[in-house]
Amino acid sequence: MLFLLLLAIVPLTLASDLLFTSSVTFCQPPEFLLIEDFNLIYFNNNQSIFFNISAASVQTNVSVSANIVLDAYGMTLVNVSVALCDILGGALCPLPTYQFVGSQTISLPSSLGVAQHVPGIAFAVPDLEAYAQLTLVDVNTNEVKACVQATLSNGKSTHQRPVQWALGASSIAVLLGALWQTTRSVSHPLIAHRLVDLFHLLQFIASTGLLGLNYSLLYRAFTLNFAFALGLVSSTTLQTAINNMRAHTGGTLANSTSTDAVGFVDRKLSPFSTVVLQGLMRTSLNNPTENSLFDGTTLLDSTGLVPVVTNTSSDVLQAGIPIYTNYISIATANAFATVFLVGVIIFAIALTVAVLLTGMRLLVERSQWGNTTVRGWFTKHSPAFIQAWSLRLAHQGLIALPPTLIFAFYQWTLRDSWLTTLLSVIMLLGVSSLVIHASYRVLRLVHDHTVDMLDTPSSTVTPYDPLYGRFRAPRYYFFEIFLAALILRAIVIAFGQGNGLAQVVVCMLIEIGVLAAHVVFKPFGTRSGDIFSIYFCVVRLVSTGLMLAFVENLDVAPIPRVAIGAVIAVILAVAVILLLASIVLSLGQGIWRHRTAHGPQIDIEKSTLDSALPGDKSSTRHHPSSSPNTSERHSSSTTLAETPATT
Structure with missing residues (x-):
């Protein structure tokens, strides 16, 4: 028993040093770029990245630059901009309008100095508070065309x-x-x-x-x-029955969300709010709602698409009971x-x-x-x-x-x-x-x-x-x-x-x-x-x-x-x-x-x-x-x- 309780505080390191995306959302409504799936894994042992993505652009003749931000515990570890027209022989300039699906493992050159920017503790501390953000900005109008955030995890947690x-x-x-x-x-x-x-x-x-x-x-x-x-016991059968009961008795609040979507409800607070994010999104986002975790959240629906997390959403998970229950897949109203x-x-x-x-x-x-x-x-x-x-x-x-x-x-x-x-x-x-x-x-x-x-x-x-x-x-x-x-x-x-x-x-x-x-x-x-x-x-x-x-x-x-x-x-x-x-x-x-x-x-x-x-x-x-x-x-x-x- 002593070992198990200590395990909740200091999880054992059983896997290789790696970081992976635990949840992905849009930073703003997807009007120009639709992403159905995005996964990324960083292997520290050989400094390589594996990713797969399924996305499509819905607007023609859009040329963008990409801004990549890696943030951990409120500290910006990486903040680089890449001109997409200058890479891959210009294949991404302008963005293709067809649906494209791809995956690749890329070895990062030592000249990037990634190992210097990612401290070793990031692979050991449980419940890592870090995220990676990709923002696409129109090179002509400087308008944000798309923003995607992915929370990063090392697989260790005090929730055991x-x-x-x-x-x-x-x-x-x-x-x-x-x-x-x-x-x-x-x-x-x-x-x-x-x-x-x-x-x-x-x-x-x-x-x-x-x-x-x-x-x-x-x-x-x-x-x-x-x-x-x-008495908070998560059960899919039980929650489905409660959802049906509420639906037939005047219930109007949202049902339970997936843990992936909940992973982003903290954005207004640490670790998902930085000066970089605020600067890039100032023209697109309003002031956050007081006491809400980030500006709002649209919960992941049955389509399985990447959820949208913006201040314009109607469903706002408040700090306290709503966040706690949704983390174990129990809706606030349930x-x-x-x-x-x-x-x-x-x-x-x-x-x-x-x-x-x-x-x-x-x-x-x-x-x-x-x-x-x-x-x-x-x-x-x-x-x-x-x-x-x-x-x-x-x-x-x-x-x-x-x-x-x-x-x-x-x-x-x-x-x-x-x-x-x-x-x-x-x-x-x-x-x-x-x-x-x-x-x-x-x-x-x-x-x-x-x-x-x-x-x-x-x-x-x-x-x-x-x-x-x-x-x-x-x-x-x-x-x-x-x-x-x-x-x-x-x-x-x-x-x-x-x-x-x-x-x-x-x-x-x-x-x-x-x-x-x-x-x-x-x-x-x-x-x-x-x-x-x-x-x-x-x-x-x-x-x-x-x-x-x-x-x-x-x-x-x-x-x-x-x-x-x-x-x-x-x-x-x-x-x-x-x-x-x-x-x-x-x-x-x-x-x-x-x-x-x-x-x-x-x-x-x-x-x-x-x-x-x-x-x-x-x-x-x-x-x-x-x-x-x-x-x-x-x-x-x-x-x-x-x-x-x-x-």
Whole structure:
């Protein structure tokens, strides 16, 4: 896992040093030269170029000169002009009006000094911010006849599919560990809380890519590894179904685009905006739209032709959620519907498992199938297991709360499909009402009884344990701070699109407040728990503060932005690794304690989940101040097993 996360930050160099076009677009509407395809590969080992092109001129008697610009991280590495009438025996003067298709490998002469202009780091740094631009200018009128840009890539990226699979597998493993501990542990199941902690940390990392900022490509690609934690799962079948649904319910916004077209939506910002480009195109382009990535974009259509990226296009991808979702082929207007359908699928799977367990229990009871251990588990533990976890999922919704809030709120700002908007209201009310009801029940129980009531497992208290169970009893109310931070951050992300500076500042204030609350109240039952909680608060605060470098108005140079993005990625990756390590350690300690304390009787021993059944009060979870025999939640161990929640 450590290797895979580091792989996302420092991809391995497995291929030869080369640069190739990752996407191609027109810089202005193609009125004189039509290009259907253009690919270019530069091999650094032998300094050769392979290209293929399919194009045609639609105007006769046009003689042009070609201007070639190579830009990387805002620095112009190459800027040369070539008179086409002076090369190839004048075959391109004037431009031919027929369709021509060709490919060629050309060895570049050393006299051009290409190796001196292309630094070696260009072949190693992931998510290279570079492009090549070809501009054809009429030699008689000095009018721009055609402009084509091609983003350059070296094939390395911090967006790694193995990392996504590893994180997904780790999440499933933590879920299974939580389920196992819930049924087997005689003490409070820590792993169930750690599951929420893990998802909230992954969701925080993913949400840092949703702000209206001028991210470095390296950091944005890094955050895409965690998109699944927000329910953003790209599937062609799923997106097609959502597109059809929106089309029949009043949806008017554009559907998802290909990654090639999205590769150019950053043009207004780094790295696709230079003085050279502005000088050449001043007569053709208007002032860019504020807070849009480049001037606009026409998305790649079904014809497969080279897309046009100009300021006259009607579809403008705004910095923030639109860019983030389109990078994983999810249309802006499809974001909430994707989260909703993924949630429905997960709920259906959980419901199916519960039904199967119930059916197997009935089968065992009636047929006496299996040995004593199997019959004992299904008879004694499965009812409590199903009830407790159903209540956890239905009454808390803590994992689903952040993506629901963010994308439901954002859906309201789009004014697209009426059905999608209706579903966003229903889902928001459903998840919020469950959390609000659980919060009210906890506060009411403490008001009507005492705080000690929360340490007595019963059918009245146990269902709401995910809210307060991670905190020591006197600080049960800390879940209110936890929820307030989630809600405020979702509001800032959803409604603050287009104002990146305000989003970063408000998010910093939220993180400062959460950090201060952890320092003052010390909500966890052990010193190690409080220290770890403060560590995660500092991680969130520092990573949020460093994002000031991505604010467009501050005009931070491209290379420092890339470096800062790499630093943030490392900080967050280390936090994920430490949290997973603490979960593994906690689970290992739980298994060891069971084996040493209970021996062979563990199979028939009563689980604390049985106390969730009505009328069962035989098991209690002691308060650390009232009994020397503290529970696992308040263990005196000072290991990483006491990992705190992450807001």
